[in-house]
Structures are given as structure tokens and as C-alpha cells.
Amino acid sequence: MSLQGRTAIVTGSGQGLGLAYAQELARQGAAVVINDVRQDVADAAVAAITEAGGRAVAVVAPVGSTETAQQLVRTAVETFGGLDILVTNAGVLRDKSLLKMTDEDFDVVIGVHLRGTFTCVREAYAYFKEHGVAGRIITIGSPTGQYGNFGQTNYAAAKAGIVGMVRTWALEMKKAGVTANAVIPVAATAMTKTIPYFAAAVEADERGEAMPPFFRHDLGFGTAADVAGLVAYLASDDAASITGQAIGAGGDRLEIFSHPTAVVTEYREGGWTYDALRERFPGIAEGHLASVGETLPPLPAELQPQEDAK
Numbered sequence: 051m052s053l054q055g056r057t058a059i060v061t062g063s064g065q066g067l068g069l070a071y072a073q074e075l076a077r078q079g080a081a082v083v084i085n086d087v088r089q090d091v092a093d094a095a096v097a098a099i100t101e102a103g104g105r106a107v108a109v110v111a112p113v114g115s116t117e118t119a120q121q122l123v124r125t126a127v128e129t130f131g132g133l134d135i136l137v138t139n140a141g142v143l144r145d146k147s148l149l150k151m152t153d154e155d156f157d158v159v160i161g162v163h164l165r166g167t168f169t170c171v172r173e174a175y176a177y178f179k180e181h182g183v184a185g186r187i188i189t190i191g192s193p194t195g196q197y198g199n200f201g202q203t204n205y206a207a208a209k210a211g212i213v214g215m216v217r218t219w220a221l222e223m224k225k226a227g228v229t230a231n232a233v234i235p236v237a238a239t240a241m242t243k244t245i246p247y248f249a250a251a252v253e254a255d256e257r258g259e260a261m262p263p264f265f266r267h268d269l270g271f272g273t274a275a276d277v278a279g280l281v282a283y284l285a286s287d288d289a290a291s292i293t294g295q296a297i298g299a300g301g302d303r304l305e306i307f308s309h310p311t312a313v314v315t316e317y318r319e320g321g322w323t324y325d326a327l328r329e330r331f332p333g334i335a336e337g338h339l340a341s342v343g344e345t346l347p348p349l350p351a352e353l354q355p356q357e358d359a360k
């Protein structure tokens with residue numbers, strides 16, 4: 051058990067990916083502070099971990115505010131004697147295309163994901179610094195934050211922002227021996243299981259069967275438990291030198307994302323005037339402009355959702 055004696059907070063861990071992370075951290079020996087806005091799922095998560103021989107306590111409160119962040123750290127310290135690992139997983143969606151997205155849709159998603167990550171990490175890092183803990187910050191991004199996605203202005207902003215914060219924190223936290231990384235998960239959860247494209251995989255999973263290799267391998271889409279190993283690894287002593295990274299996990303796939311980097315560099319003495327750009331930009335850019343969005347391969351006929359097959 052690689053995390054024996056450690057304490058972790060996992061936000062939004064009443065169900066889905068957060069629950070899988072909390073269960074895996076507990077299996078590796080960590081005591082876990084479960085957090086969710088729903089009392090029922092938070093209680094069930096604590097019961098599941100306790101019945102499996104682990105230690106867990108629930109804090110039912112919405113992440114976003116400094117008060118909740120303080121409550122989470124205080125609970126970890128008062129209940130389990132310290133804090134070593136923070137996983138900022140809580141999330142909501144308010145998908146709409148830009149012209150339909152309200153200020154509230156934007157603020158809610160930014161508040162839970164971006165502000166919730168910021169406030170919890172600030173509180174945990176203050177504890178790590180004060181007590182000389184070589185702590186672990188594991189934030190949660192999304193393919194949408196890496197590539198963009200139709201209908202997700204708010205979510206793309208929050209998830210890209212989280213990866214931007216992680217790169218900054220890796221610099222700021224290095225001296226204290228604290229690591230900060232972003233996991234980019236893909237899994238069948240309440241958030242993704244209603245998407246028709248994934249129906250055949252979700253149905254197989256619900257029947258207790260393995261998901262078809264097309265999903266697990268080609269799409270990197272599997273169960274929440276498939277992502278949990280990476281979270282436990284990043285939380286362990288084995289990952290002490292891994293920081294500032296965005297690492298994808300889903301199904302059978304693991305991905306290390308590049309950071310944005312210039313793919314073409316050109317110089318012009320005196321700078322780039324409009325006329326100079328007009329003349330030279332097309333030649334310079336040819337073959338180098340970045341794509342947007344993720345292009346998913348067409349579903350094989352036998353994996354088409356039932357409605358479409360009719």
C-alpha cells in the first residue's frame with residue numbers, strides 16, 4: 051500500500067470519477083475526506099470505503115468558496131491528523147452554444163471548476179508549506195480544455211484555465227517539494243453516459259461486461275476505475291519528480307499532453323507590418339495552423355446506438 055498513513059481530500063467524490071479516485075486512494079492506504087453537494091452520495095461513498103476496510107469522512111458543501119476549502123482542510127487535519135493529497139475533481143456542466151449561454155451558465159461552471167480548484171489548492175498549499183509537507187495537488191482537466199468543444203465555452207475556459215494554473219503552481223511550489231498536475235480523464239459517468247455515441251460501451255459496462263476494444267483502445271473511453279490508478283500514482287512517492295503536467299487517461303489509453311509551444315518561428319527586421327504579413331503569412335503558416343476540436347472516428351456499424359440502427 052503506497053499511501054499508508056497519508057490523508058487525501060477528493061472534491062465531488064460522491065459518485066463517478068471522484069468516487070473511483072477516493073476508493074483507489076483508500077485502497078492504497080490513505081484516509082479520505084469525501085466531499086459532495088449531495089448528502090446521500092457522500093454518505094454512501096464513506097460507507098463503501100469503510101466497509102472495504104478504509105477510512106473516510108464526508109464534508110457536504112459546495113466547492114468554490116474559501117469557506118468550503120477551509121472546511122475541507124480543517125476536517126482532514128482534525129479527523130486524520132494532517133493533509134498530504136488534494137484532488138480537485140468536483141464538476142458541473144451547463145452546455146450551450148455561445149449565443150444561448152447566459153451569464154449564470156458561465157459563472158456556475160467557472161465557479162465550481164476554476165474557482166473551486168483555485169480556493170482548495172490555495173488552502174491545501176498553505177497547509178503543506180506551513181507543515182513542511184511534500185504534498186500532492188492533482189487537478190482535473192478535460193479534452194475540451196485541451197482542444198475546445200462545440201457548446202462548451204464555459205467548460206473549455208475552466209478546464210484550460212486549470213491546466214494554466216497547474217503550470218504556474220509547478221513553478222511556485224517546486225521549492226516546497228509539492229507537485230501539481232492535471233489529469234485529463236475520459237470515462238463512463240453520469241456526465242458522459244447519456245451521449246449516444248458512447249451508448250454501446252455504457253450498456254456493456256452496465257451488463258457487467260468489458261467495454262468493446264473500439265471504445266477502450268481507439269477512443270480511450272472506459273470506466274471511472276480505469277482513471278483512478280493514475281491519480282494514485284501521481285499521489286505517491288514514485289511521482290515525486292512529476293509536476294506541471296497534463297496527463298490523459300481513459301480505458302486502455304494513457305497520454306502525456308504537450309504544453310503550447312511555437313511550431314513556427316520567423317523573424318523580420320523592423321517587425322511584422324500588415325503588408326509584410328499579407329505577403330508572407332500564407333507561406334509561413336502553410337501546414338502549421340492548429341486544428342480545433344477532437345475528431346472522433348466513425349462508430350463501427352455493430353456499435354451504433356439502437357435508435358440509429360433502426
Ligand SMILES: NC(=O)c1ccc[n+]([C@@H]2O[C@H](COP(=O)([O-])OP(=O)(O)OC[C@H]3O[C@@H](n4cnc5c(N)ncnc54)[C@H](O)[C@@H]3O)[C@@H](O)[C@H]2O)c1
Nearest residue numbers: 062066067086087112113139140141192236237239240241
Ligand atoms: N466523465 C468524463 O469523461 C470526464 C471527462 C473530462 C473531465 N471530466 C471531469 O471529471 C470530473 C468528475 O466528472 P464525472 O464525470 O465523475 O461527473 P459526475 O457528474 O458523475 O460527478 C461530479 C460530482 O461532483 C459533485 N459536485 C457538483 N458540484 C459540486 C460542488 N460545487 N462541490 C462539490 N461537489 C460538487 C456532483 O454532485 C457529483 O457527485 C469533473 O471535473 C469533470 O469535468 C470528466
